[in-house]
Structure formats: structure tokens, C-alpha cells
Amino acid sequence: MTLAVNTPGLRSHFRPLFDREYCDGCGQCAMECSFNEIRMETRAGRKIPVANGRSCGACHRCALTCPRGAVRIVAEGMALRPHGVWQADAVNRVHLQAASGAVALTGLGADTNVPVYFDRLLFNACQVTNPAIDPQRELMETVTYLGRKVRSRQELDDVSGYHRSLIRLSMPLVFAPMSYGSINLNFQLAMARVARKKGLLWYSGEGGLHRDLYPYSDCVVLQVASGRFGVSREYLQLGRAYQIKIGQGAKPGIGGHLPGEKVLPGISETRMIPLGSDAISPAPQHDIYSIEDLRLLIYAVKEASGYKPVCVKIAAVHNVAAIASGIVRAGADMLYLDGYRGGSGATPAVVRDNVGIPLELALAAVDQRLREERIRHQASIIAAGGIRNSGDVMKAIALGADAVAIGSACLVACGCHVCQRCNSGKCPWGITTNDEKLAARLDPAWAEERLTNLVEGWHHEMQEIMGLNGIYDVGSFRGNRLILRGVGLSERELSVLGIKHAGE
């Protein structure tokens, strides 16, 4: 049995407050709240909203949709006697589990205060000796090619068409895998359209590819996960590339879980499973118990797909550099590295918050290891897990990533307020839900526009960051760790990151 962390019945940390002066009792907020926090009551002949104080998760849907701006969400702040160990979250979690005996589920990425190394890294900038380049006036290029490359020109018998054997991105950005089921079709459609329009890639996640999205299959990376949902002969021919999912940053070592009540007609058809049945992905791929087995699967997928590039996705764990080396040697053309803060539609809180290592350290270690073994050119590295802005993107590129994947940032761009209740299936913003009414809240055209804006804004900023470092092509930024300096980091951390401390 599982139970959401913010289950009704316990006291919530948040509460909507209604400004009686502006509220005219229209009832919009009560309709918008998918968690039944608000009900309308008639008092003294006047309709007023009333909060129950138990189920608000601070998604801000009611506040932002109230036509009169009369709703405000406040943090309640439980007045517990201060305690260094037993803080509100810890107390709450025990209460919750004592009441239910269940695994506490949650959504999105880890919300702990494990250091965000991106925040401890700072960029260099040109001064005097080396002129900065102004992206408003000069050409700044971000073209990126993904896939298995050769190490020297001599290795190519024939250069003609070589670039077509790889995947061209207009900028080093891709949309992270989020399955149909964990998110809805509207959202996948928006990502697919933006990927097509902007020359990027989107990933299907493990839920298969809905027929409506077939027109966007030339820029999709289709996933083959442990549940093999939606994997068919046709599926194995459709994609631009394929991804074998071994692990995920939000839940390393465990598989995906889509409860039966979410397996609605479209999803059941696409995943090729009966309506209403639980879609439970095994923890490991049951045909991969060792690295040799992975090699077999990589080549099986290549064979079936006509030798399209194969990407292997792993969660960042302790021994990630050695694992990455094995994966590249097993034949992967891309390595997708999902860090500790990577998101999820549903994951046990204890796993999300306690397992795996931060992306920054994993990425630095993997890039360095592959270089030392002289196989870095054999696979592109895609870094994911907690990327919040273009600064994070460029820091990941400087640490050595070929491209960066964004998932949660896409949700946030389309209204998500990081309430972390994606697992409930009641996302008030219509994103991580397939409830017909809720999903209808997300207009694909609007989502497309928001994602386009996000990508364009970040692209401008990436160019700014390159330009102020005097670099006009992202290729000279990639793996160029001299651009970074650390602040407040130990010798050990600096050495894993392969960077100098600020002031050096």
C-alpha cells in the first residue's frame, strides 16, 4: 500500500486565505482546487470560500485563477518546540506513516538540502586581454552533434554523409523522458512540437508512443524500459534514436509504477496493457543481469531499428564512472546521466531523498574517466537532474556534458509550482494527470508557446555566457573546466569536479 506524503487528514503546511473585500463568491477557486481544499458556503446570505486546512499543497492554482485576485496561499509553519533533529517534516512523516503503514510517495525531484553544486560554481569573464564577444552583433553558435564519433579523420573511409549518421541539435538541450501516463498527451504534444520547431530532441519515456505523436517521431528518442511498454516492431522503426532505461535519478534501483486507475483507454492502448491494470516496471531489466547482457540488448535494439543511435540512461550512483565506462564499451552511442535531483511522476520519498549522488559530481567523474580511458568520443553524455536555468546548463556543458536534458523545468514553464504531488494524479495544472477535466486545463498551443519561450530565452542566455567568455562556439565551452571556479568547496570536491577554487 502506498500513500501520498501530503495526504488529507493530516494538517497541511499551507492554507489559502481569502480576502473578503475582493472575493465576490464566484466559486472559481473551489472548482480549480483538485484536492478539495476549498468548499463554498453560504453565510449571512453571502457565498464565501472556506478552506479545510488539511489538503492544500501550495500549487497556487486557486490563487492564480481567481478572477479578482482574492486568494493568497500562506505557509502555516507548525509551531513545534524547536528541535535540532525532530523538525516539522520528520514529525509529519512519522505521523503519516503511523496512520497508514504505507510507503510514502512523492513527486518531482529531491527537496533535501544536499548541496546544489551548480550554486557553488562561477563562470569566468573576459577583461582587457581577451575581448568579450557581443551576441547581439556577432554570430554565436550552439550546434551540437550527438552520437558515436570517430577519434580521427583516418578512421573514416569516407567522410561523405558522416554528419548524417549523427543527431544534430541546434542547441545542447533536449526534453527529458516523461512517459505518457505520468504526463498527458497534451504535454507530450507540446514538447514534440517545440523539439521539431527548434531542432531539439524529445524523449518518449517508458509509456510508448501514442499514434497522435507519430508525426513527431523524427525528433523523438523512444524508450525501451524494463516494462517494455509500447515496444513493438513498428515502435522500433519509428524513432530518431532509442533509449534503454536502466535507472532514474529520482528512484535509482527501482522501476516505474503507474497505478491501474491511471491506465485509461489511450494509455492502455499505447502501453499495450489491459485497461485499468497496474503498469509496474520491474526494478532491473530482466534480460540484463550483467554488462554483457546490456551489450546484447543494445545490439538487439540497433539491429531491430536499422542501426539507429542507442542511448543508455542510468541514475548517478556511487560507482558511476566505472559503470559509464562499461556502458560505452558495451556499445552505447549516448549516455544519459540522471542525477540525484532528477524528477519523477511518482517515487517513494525515502528513495528520492536518500539514494544517488548529485549530477555535477557524477558528470565530472564520468567525463574525466571516459577521457582517461580514451573512449570519450564513443558516446555523447546527456546530463539531467535538477537543471533550473541556462546557468546550470552551461555549467554542465563546461563540466563535460554534450547536451543537457530538462524535465521539471518544462513542467514549471507550463504552470507547475513544484507542489510535489504529481503522484496523486490530480495535478491542478493539468500536467501530470490524465483526468480528462484536469488534462483539459493544459492547452497544447499555450504549452507550446511557453516551452518555446523558455527555450528561446535560455538560448539567448547561453549565447551571453559564451560571449562574455570570448567563445563563439559551444564546442569550445564543452568540457572546458577552466571557465569554472568553485566557491566554498573542499579540496576533495574541487578535485572530483576537476576545477580550481575562486582566486586561483
Place this chain on the structure above:
Amino acid sequence: MCGIAGLISQKRIRENGSRIKKGIVLQTDRGNGLGAGYAAYGIYPEFSDLYAIHLMSADQHSLDRAQKFLEEHFFIHAAGEIPVWKQKITDHPLLWRYFVEPRCHHTEHTLRRSADDYTIEKVMELNRIFEHAFVFSSGKNMGVFKGVGTPQEIYDFYGLDNYEGYCWLAHNRFPTNTPGWWGGAHPFNLLSYSIVHNGEISSYGINRRFLEGFGYYCRMQTDSEVVAYLLDLLIRRHALTIEEASLVLAPPYWIAAERLADDSVRDTMLALKIIYESAMLNGPFAILAACTEGLFSITDNTKLRPMTIGRAGDYTYFASEVSALYEMEQGLRTVTTPRAGQPCIVRLEPEELPVDYLEPDYAAKGA
């Protein structure tokens, strides 16, 4: 800001350093007295089959150890102190040169590598092991002469009037990012590749990591040395032409490469851009490079550092300033300025074989 000068006789007519000196001394204001240097090709004809190793050492102890290292790995055919004339410059490292032949054919595992690979490996090893001694020139029939001082001081110090080469490079340094020290002066050399560089390489961090993946070790504390290593990698080891190597270092923009009309030219360009992404140089630079094939210049895509070229007869002259071209040769026939990113390559005419190298009966017929 730095100053660059170079000259080459395509017919390999040798001359002493007096003209190149004029070209670089005129540009004294482009430096600050913290580094200058010269490279000359064709100066050791009597040892033309041997690697000429120029070594710098801060103290006698390191020199002895470095020398022992060389003896272990090479047959030393001749050795001696590099002659110097101490007038202005009195504080200098110990400077020695050795004419060596690799001992590589003596060890089983080295059979598969060429003598060049072996020599590079040992030069890199020496430079890595010894903190106070390193090799700053290792080509055949050529040499680098450099140090802390003005171009005139360094010229007089090494007595470059006494060397005769058919191709000369000179540099006057204004160090900015890295300290002014003897090893940091230009030219930078590896085997037959020597470069002088004006500018700053913003891509240094990745160029260096890329080179480390091919066994090159950067120790000079300056960005410019990667260029010499990159040329060795691209031209000698990966068999690119000078044109292709120049396009790797200063490639056209993607937008231009993708629009190239000729399919095969475009595909080659895109392949080079993709394979050698980490070898691309970014930042403002003008580079003049020499190798056994000739002399060539490369500039960055936005042309943030100057390079001018003059020709007269069999000679081509390169300099940061037009005035320096005329200082080297008053009767220039043409003076041009390459476009941003456009390489300019001057190849030597094929070497005439000495008579005793000809087939015996052919020589007999001629006689």
C-alpha cells in the same frame, strides 16, 4: 598584444637572423621585455638526420639528471652548451643542446611506433618528470632560441647572426595571463612544428584536455603551447593537410559550412568540425606556424589580432604590422591582409636531392 614576424625562402636559400631581427625589433612596443624568441629552420645541416634537442635547466643538478634521462633513451651524437653572449642578459637558465637518435629500435614494444612518436613521448616524459628542466625545441635541422628579454637582447644573447636558416620565426611577448619566464616565451615547438602566437586562447581548457587524451603533456603555463601540439597531432599523426589542420583550428561557422555548395567539400568540412570540435581554437588569435613543409598563418574568425603578408621574389614575409614587412624587405611586390579565419600557406619547393642520393647509373649518365 604581442608582435610576430616570419620569413621563408621557398627555394631554401639560407640567411642569418639579421633580417628577421629587423622585423621584430621594429615591433618592440608590442611587447614589454618579458619574453622574446626565434625559431630557425635549416640551421643544423651537418646533423640534419638527428633530433636537435634544446634543453633549459634552472640548476646543474636538474641538468645532470635530464642529461642522464636523454642518454638512457637516445644515442647522443653531439652535445654542448648553447653558446651565449652575456651583455644585457645575465640571469638565465643553463642552456644545452644535444643531437640525438632514438634508441627506440632497441626495445621490443616500441617497434610499432615511429621514431617521431618515440621522441615526442620521451620529450613529454622529460618535461613531466623534471620540475626545473625541460626541452623547448626538438625538431631536426631547426632550433628555437628564446628567453626573457627584448627581441634585440635575446638576439644578441644567442648570437643569431651566426645561424643560417631558410625559414625564420620571431616573437615579442607581452605576457598577460601567465608569468614572464624563460619557458613561457615563444616560439613553442614540438618536433618540426613551431608556432608564435599573438592573442589568447579561450578554448585552452578543452584543447588541453583533448591533447592529454592523445598523450601530450602541457607544462609551459601558457595557452599557446597547445597549438604546436595540435599541429603535430593533426598533421603528423592524423595525416591532415596543412589546409585541413588550419580549418580545424579556425573553422568556418556552422552556418557557412552547412551552406557550402559542393557536397564533398561540405561533408569534409562538417566531418572535421564534428570530429575535432575540442581542437578548435576560440578567442582572439593570430598564429604563425612553421614546419618542414613550410610556413603558414591562421587567424581567428573575427580577426581580433592582426596579420599581414608581403611577397617579393621567392620570399614571403609575415608580420603583425605592415611596417615590419618593409623593414625586412623594402622591395615588396605585394602586401596583403588575410581575411578573418583565412589561412595563408607557403610551401617550400621540393628539396633537391644531392648527387650522391641519385640512382648510381642515373648519376653516371649525367656525368
